Amino acid sequence: MNLRDYLKDLVDNLYTCARTQCGFCVYECPVRRVLGFETYSSRGRMHLARGIVEGNVGLTEKLVDIYFKCTLCGYCEAVCALDNTRIFRNVRKFLVSKNAVPRIHREIRDSIVSSDNPYSAERRAKTPVQVLPPRKSKTIIFLGCTIPISRRQILLSLKKFMEKSGMTLGYLGPDEYCCGLVLYEIGFEKEFLEQAEKNIKSFKESGVERIVTICPGCYIALKERYSEYFDVDYEVLHISEYLYELMNKNKIKYRKLSGEIVYHDPCHLTRHGKVVEEPRAVLEWLGLTVLEAPHYNKYYSRCCGGSILSFYPDLASEIGVMRLRELLSTGAETIVSGCEICEIALDKAAMRENVFVDVLDIVEVLSTALS
Amino acid sequence: MDKEVLKRVYSKLVELLGEERVSVAIEDRLPYSRNWNPCTRDFRALPDIVVLPKSTEEVSQVVKVAYEYKIPVTPRGGGTSMSGGSLARGGILVDMKLMDRVLEVDKENYVVRVQAGIPILRLNEELRKYGLWFPYDVESKAVATVGSVIALRSDGTFNIRYGKIENHLCSITVVTGTGEVVELGHRKTLISTSGYHLHWLFISSEGTLGIVTEAVLRVVPAPPHRDIVGFFFPSFSHGVKALVDMLKRGVLPESANLQCKNRLKFYTHAYRAKYGVEPKVPEWTEAVLFLSFAGDKDVVDFMMKKSREIVREHGGEPIEDREVLEMWWTSKHVAIEPKELRFPWEKPFIPFKQKWPDSQRTRRFGAAGVSVPVGKIQEMYRKYLEYSSKYGLEVLGMNVYFQHPNSTHVSISFAVWVGDSEEEVRNFYRYLKEMAKTAVDLGGSMSAYYGDGEVLAGINVYEHGNALKYMLKIKEVFDPAGIMNPGKKFGESRWVE
Numbered sequence: 009m010n011l012r013d014y015l016k017d018l019v020d021n022l023y024t025c026a027r028t029q030c031g032f033c034v035y036e037c038p039v040r041r042v043l044g045f046e047t048y049s050s051r052g053r054m055h056l057a058r059g060i061v062e063g064n065v066g067l068t069e070k071l072v073d074i075y076f077k078c079t080l081c082g083y084c085e086a087v088c089a090l091d092n093t094r095i096f097r098n099v100r101k102f103l104v105s106k107n108a109v110p111r112i113h114r115e116i117r118d119s120i121v122s123s124d125n126p127y128s129a130e131r132r133a134k135t136p137v138q139v140l141p142p143r144k145s146k147t148i149i150f151l152g153c154t155i156p157i158s159r160r161q162i163l164l165s166l167k168k169f170m171e172k173s174g175m176t177l178g179y180l181g182p183d184e185y186c187c188g189l190v191l192y193e194i195g196f197e198k199e200f201l202e203q204a205e206k207n208i209k210s211f212k213e214s215g216v217e218r219i220v221t222i223c224p225g226c227y228i229a230l231k232e233r234y235s236e237y238f239d240v241d242y243e244v245l246h247i248s249e250y251l252y253e254l255m256n257k258n259k260i261k262y263r264k265l266s267g268e269i270v271y272h273d274p275c276h277l278t279r280h281g282k283v284v285e286e287p288r289a290v291l292e293w294l295g296l297t298v299l300e301a302p303h304y305n306k307y308y309s310r311c312c313g314g315s316i317l318s319f320y321p322d323l324a325s326e327i328g329v330m331r332l333r334e335l336l337s338t339g340a341e342t343i344v345s346g347c348e349i350c351e352i353a354l355d356k357a358a359m360r361e362n363v364f365v366d367v368l369d370i371v372e373v374l375s376t377a378l379s
Numbered sequence: 380m381d382k383e384v385l386k387r388v389y390s391k392l393v394e395l396l397g398e399e400r401v402s403v404a405i406e407d408r409l410p411y412s413r414n415w416n417p418c419t420r421d422f423r424a425l426p427d428i429v430v431l432p433k434s435t436e437e438v439s440q441v442v443k444v445a446y447e448y449k450i451p452v453t454p455r456g457g458g459t460s461m462s463g464g465s466l467a468r469g470g471i472l473v474d475m476k477l478m479d480r481v482l483e484v485d486k487e488n489y490v491v492r493v494q495a496g497i498p499i500l501r502l503n504e505e506l507r508k509y510g511l512w513f514p515y516d517v518e519s520k521a522v523a524t525v526g527s528v529i530a531l532r533s534d535g536t537f538n539i540r541y542g543k544i545e546n547h548l549c550s551i552t553v554v555t556g557t558g559e560v561v562e563l564g565h566r567k568t569l570i571s572t573s574g575y576h577l578h579w580l581f582i583s584s585e586g587t588l589g590i591v592t593e594a595v596l597r598v599v600p601a602p603p604h605r606d607i608v609g610f611f612f613p614s615f616s617h618g619v620k621a622l623v624d625m626l627k628r629g630v631l632p633e634s635a636n637l638q639c640k641n642r643l644k645f646y647t648h649a650y651r652a653k654y655g656v657e658p659k660v661p662e663w664t665e666a667v668l669f670l671s672f673a674g675d676k677d678v679v680d681f682m683m684k685k686s687r688e689i690v691r692e693h694g695g696e697p698i699e700d701r702e703v704l705e706m707w708w709t710s711k712h713v714a715i716e717p718k719e720l721r722f723p724w725e726k727p728f729i730p731f732k733q734k735w736p737d738s739q740r741t742r743r744f745g746a747a748g749v750s751v752p753v754g755k756i757q758e759m760y761r762k763y764l765e766y767s768s769k770y771g772l773e774v775l776g777m778n779v780y781f782q783h784p785n786s787t788h789v790s791i792s793f794a795v796w797v798g799d800s801e802e803e804v805r806n807f808y809r810y811l812k813e814m815a816k817t818a819v820d821l822g823g824s825m826s827a828y829y830g831d832g833e834v835l836a837g838i839n840v841y842e843h844g845n846a847l848k849y850m851l852k853i854k855e856v857f858d859p860a861g862i863m864n865p866g867k868k869f870g871e872s873r874w875v876e
Binding site: 020023024025026027028029030031032034035036043044045046047049051052055056059062064065068070071074085086087088089090302303304305306307308 | 399400402404405406407409410411412413414415420421423429431457458459474476477479498500501504519521522716717718728730731732733734735736737739740742743799
């Protein structure tokens with residue numbers, strides 16, 4: 009199969025872009041801002057995809073690098089009307105079919121296939137049953153891989169939230185599998201589908217009706233990506249939507265907090281998931297003043313580089329520092345987000361810049377209001 | 380370029396800028412292969428090398444290498460030229476977008492010094508911190524750079540109040556075709572009678588004399604309030620007379636656009652996206668005038684009221700549907716992001732539904748951008764309908780942009796829909812050529828906002844006659860080897876037969 013077969017109708021998008029050439033996506037692309045060449049912007053990648061389709065560009069290492077360095081943040085899509093990131097994902101799928109994939113991406117695939125997480129951690133590390141015993145319920149929490157392995161403070165906050173609020177969510181424990189979004193984003197479709205099938209089977213067997221996720225990656229996978237391939241009948245909520253629902257119905261008792269925070273929009277939650285106002289409302293109900301990164305917030309928020317942190321740490325770090333500076337320009341000393349990977353990326357950026365700033369998840373903020 | 384020469388030039392450039400900012404890879408060159416001018420599906424113009432300088436000194440070093448080897452240098456900003464102005468003809472393409480720093484904000488004197496690769500939108504975002512504004516607001520501002528608007532003398536939204544780039548340009552730093560760095564203009568003032576005003580030569584020079592690397596621009600305090608108003612007119616002449624009368628009577632708009640009914644459709648994309656219907660336009664309408672006023676609210680309110688009175692005297696009617704006005708403003712002027720918005724009623728584009736690509740899915744926007752004296756607009760409009768029909772091009776619409784402070788000197792975009800096939804593209808350029816010549820015949824100019832580029836190169840002798848010879852002599856002074864953006868302004872058009 010050639011790229012045209014993977015893109016199908018999306019090929020028209022490439023020609024629309026070439027016809028339009030408006031360039032709205034070029035300057036702000038986080039990867040282009042660091043690497044400079046237009047080829048790293050959305051318009052550049054669209055041109056290049058056309059080059060592949062027309063047979064003017066071969067499958068070189070450079071080409072692979074250009075497509076895999078995209079953070080898929082979707083800023084380009086917000087200022088466009090085309091399916092930019094869908095095209096880039098399909099180019100990646102095509103590259104995977106030609107075995108033109110960087111080694112680190114293959115290693116991460118292998119880690120998910122063998123250990124059910126992208127971090128080569130032992131499987132038991134990602135099923136923290138000692139903290140969160142498995143429990144059947146129609147509404148469950150889907151923990152994902154990153155929180156139990158690298159951001160355990162969120163897990164403890166979640167536990168506290170459940171204890172103090174009495175809102176106990178079910179948890180599948182060892183029957184929860186890596187959502188596979190990383191595989192989907194890289195283009196390992198077969199392996200992604202295997203993860204999806206395992207999870208869907210678990211959800212069905214446990215009679216799950218509602219799934220709450222903290223990780224926006226899991227949120228998008230379960231909500232949007234699985235349904236591209238399977239009929240699914242469960243509902244998916246991001247934790248911020250879940251908390252919004254509970255607080256809106258006065259179902260949580262909390263003490264008011266005070267102070268200013270700046271909210272960082274995770275790309276997967278905001279641009280891909282369109283969850284924009286709920287996290288802000290929750291934080292405001294908790295008594296906090298929510299500051300916005302000047303110009304770059306909500307649908308136009310800038311990427312923190314988190315999605316490529318494991319693949320291209322140096323590039324991710326440059327992007328993270330740019331975002332951190334924007335957030336700190338508000339004067340806030342606390343950054344709150346709704347994505348553990350963004351929080352890790354911003355934490356790293358703060359360390360690199362030698363800045364002392366609290367980077368917290370919305371669940372952590374809530375838990376302090378419950379003490 | 381000869382392979383041996385390419386190798387040597389490449390290694391010299393790598394020595395200067397480092398490997399990460401010089402590339403000969405096809406993957407890096409291909410994205411620079413097009414501009415916004417209509418072309419066939421498979422058109423591409425490739426540079427041999429792309430470089431990413433970060434300073435004037437680096438640009439100078441790059442041009443010195445090019446001068447030594449006598450190879451073309453094409454500067455590039457956002458790449459949205461409508462005349463192929465930044466299409467390379469081999470050689471070195473200089474992508475200026477890493478030169479995007481604001482070097483000085485002189486609040487007391489209302490001037491800023493910037494690197495020329497900064498996009499207008501980004502500059503205004505920075506100026507906002509100081510309550511300042513660079514009102515030379517081109518529609519491609521999200522990516523169009525300061526250098527490119529100098530090089531093209533582009534149209535701007537607010538030019539009936541603030542004027543084109545010459546009204547903002549105090550001085551520039553340029554790298555000439557030999558690589559020499561020269562400061563042109565008058566430091567931080569627009570006013571001087573000393574020497575020749577050589578910085579003006581670089582206005583719409585399209586990179587043919589050298590590369591502008593830094594600029595000192597006048598800026599203004601951001602207005603406290605803005606409002607918009609629109610009117611239907613039975614003809615363009617009615618609309619123009621109303622505007623002339625307003626200016627005479629001291630009603631001074633901040634922006635003015637006069638367009639035909641068809642063009643209105645193109646700019647009500649946001650209205651259609653929201654309501655799924657076309658805005659209502661009276662049968663008898665030929666022209667639609669949109670104005671904005673800015674200043675203190677009571678002053679703006681007074682001007683709005685007065686403009687309505689004057690328009691009625693000239694047979695026009697106000698647009699009563701506020702949504703039409705706001706959505707038009709959104710489609711036409713407001714950039715993509717909320718950072719552009721200054722006033723509560725201004726709305727951003729609907730995210731993920733930006734008008735430009737959405738309207739270009741099967742055919743593209745192509746325009747003859749000319750100027751004619753204001754009394755000839757009606758005649759030019761008739762010619763537009765005649766030529767577009769002659770070449771089988773569907774009319775997209777015409778828009779008159781008032782581009783000179785407090786006057787009715789205009790730039791006009793006569794747009795048509797153009798397909799991707801060779802025949803359609805060829806017909807478009809046939810149409811363009813006739814429009815260009817007609818504009819000159821009517822006492823105007825063949826190019827009002829996009830330079831000559833590769834499109835009008837050679838054709839422009841019709842406008843300039845033997846003056847073109849003097850222009851070439853000026854070029855030789857700045858660019859003795861003829862390496863600076865070759866094929867633009869002079870020589871034969873790549874596009875027009």
